[in-house]
Amino acid sequence: MKKFLKIALLFSLIFSFLVIVGFFTYLYKLSSELPSVKELKNFKYKTPTLILDRKERIIAELGTERRYPVPLSKVPIYLKRAVIAVEDSRFYEHGGVDFTGILRAFIKNIKAGRIVEGGSTLTQQLVKILYLTPERKLRRKVKEAILAYKLDNFLTKDKILEMYLNQVYFGRGAYGVEAAARVYFGKHVDELTIDEAALIAGLPKAPGLYAPHLNPDKALNRRNHVLYRMFEEGYLTEQQYKEYSSLPINIVKESPKMIKHAEYFVDFLRQYIKEKYNEDVTDKGYKIYTTLDLDFQNSAEEAVIENLFNLSKRQGFSGAIGNINETSLDEIEKKFSYVKDFNLKIAKVINVERDKLQVEVDSNNYTLKLKDNKWAKPFGAEVRFLDDFRKILSKGDIVLVQLKGDKYFLSHLPKVEGALLSVSPEDGSILAMVGGLSYKRSMFNRAVQAKRQVGSLFKPIVYSAAIENGYNINTLIYDAPIILSSGKDAGYWKPENFEEEFYGYTTLKDALTHSRNIVTIKLAERLGIKTIKDYAKKFGITSELENDLSISIGSGSISLMEMVYAYTTFANLGKRASPYFLKKIVDKSGEVIIEESPAEPIEAIKPSTAHVMSDILINVVENGTGRRAKSIPRILGGKTGTTNEYRDAWFIGVMPNIVTGVWAGFDDFKPLGRLETGSRAALPAFVMFTKQIIDFIPFKEFPISDEITYYKVDKSTHKITDSYSTDFTFEPFIDSNSKESIEIK
16 A cells, blocks of 8 residues: 555656646746737837827827827826726735635625626736737636736836726727726816716726616616725725715717818828828827818818808709618618718608608608798709709608708708819918818819819910910900811811800900900910910929810819919919928827928919919909909909819919819719809809908918019000000000010901
């Protein structure tokens, strides 16, 4: 028996030794697979990149996680205590893994017959968030324990707690306590009350289950459990526990979303940085400083939206957005969630009669009368007004309505699109960019990416070429019918003026003021197509232009951005600005990693030519096609543009320190409608925008050229005169040019 016991003992010792060796070998193997905790010394949180405007206001946050890291010193003591009390009461005592806590949790779970308490420490939870997957496997739990032990020996307890409080998820899109304080209570973390801190401390265990906006009763019970644990740990008195646990939960109704303004500009900026610097800035915690002005941007968006809604009402009702028999209301509400940006609501048509429409909005019924909605004629119909609701809607249709006062009115989403770009001619700074009605509807940026026929917007380039090639403001060109060859086997071209009339001898000034096509074509014919294209390049036009005379009246397809920067030439005494929108990018440590400066302006035309052209463009606003802009209390120039069949409408307005361009049209090139010219379909957006921002623009006069002299010109003879006359104007002439009134048939 002794011999047997000795042998058994020997085998037991050998087996125990092998088990111990095997266990430590297993631990060593797992440990070798784990990442080093040393990198956590200077841990970088995943935080949104902030895009800032020129006044350093936030334009947008670019990130997948809403997190605003704060130092532990900024976290209230009672929030730290609440988290420790409910998650890891021995946090400052254990070495990363709390074996006492594991045993206590095991006993409690046995007694309850289910899992009611976990044994993971805050350190283990942090390790799991940073490094490991959440599956419940022994291998993962062992790795977690090893890492927690390493982390506890490498970082201070306060640092571990700080990282946990900034890293853990609290629901509602909030990562970290600062984000949680903002999304649940609309305040900063250091402004939380004790009961609010207790609610936040209870969320990490199950953010979806204890979310106060989803399960208020469970959230209340969980908060009170946290308060009770604080009382048990001696952080609250019994009186305080009773007082705070009796309080109701009051959270903000809607969680503030991540800031997203100027979405077309932000997308344009991100693509630019990606293409030029091969840098994806999302979640990097950078600060990107730009030239955009949020005041200008908001005004620009309002102006484009209002203009497109007004234009679309003249075109007629764009139709229902769905039918309840074909798709669910939930699907429609999800697809058109952005309509609330336009103060619109989704409604279901429950009955249609000739003169009234019954709709259901938010479970309430309302009646819309025909007399209040006569604008809603069938889309594109020649009739002026709607005379029967049954022509446009049926029972079960889903429509959009707008509340004005105490009444609902029928509305719709415009099919027509628009764009606006506003820049500083002095350094090329982009101040506002709108690429369409809604970025949520279409991400296509029509201010930059769309190339459309520009119509008469191109004419100032032709007239600039003429001024620099010996013609003057008083040159007379005979406005009469012409027939031109359209090229080999292409037949003939018989251009006309917009008014379908001819005006005889016309000065260059009058021709551009009233946008006369025939005069422009004859002028271009004399200058030559090559000269016109050469000047287009000087003005920064990179789009391909055809080799025919039609380009002189805007047959070329050019982007709004190209045309706006071309027009900076007139505001800048002949020097063209280049796009400038990115100032610098600063990383988390405050180091400038990318910095840009405005490019030197490029001389496109002579200062004297720019002076003369500015004078004519001012006359376009005072007496020509841009008269709608006269209501703006500044001296400004501008030019309208309208293409064949009213497919595109343009206006660019020029002041010495701001140039703004507007475009309107359909993406599929359909006509806008009869008489929807640049003056009617685009210019109103410019006026709305400029009136809102004019007080932010310092008064500045157009720059002048020393080579310009103003002469008295007789209106009837179009010649310089010293004689007495009651019908005259003072016109600018370049000193080196001929002052004679040249006549061209």
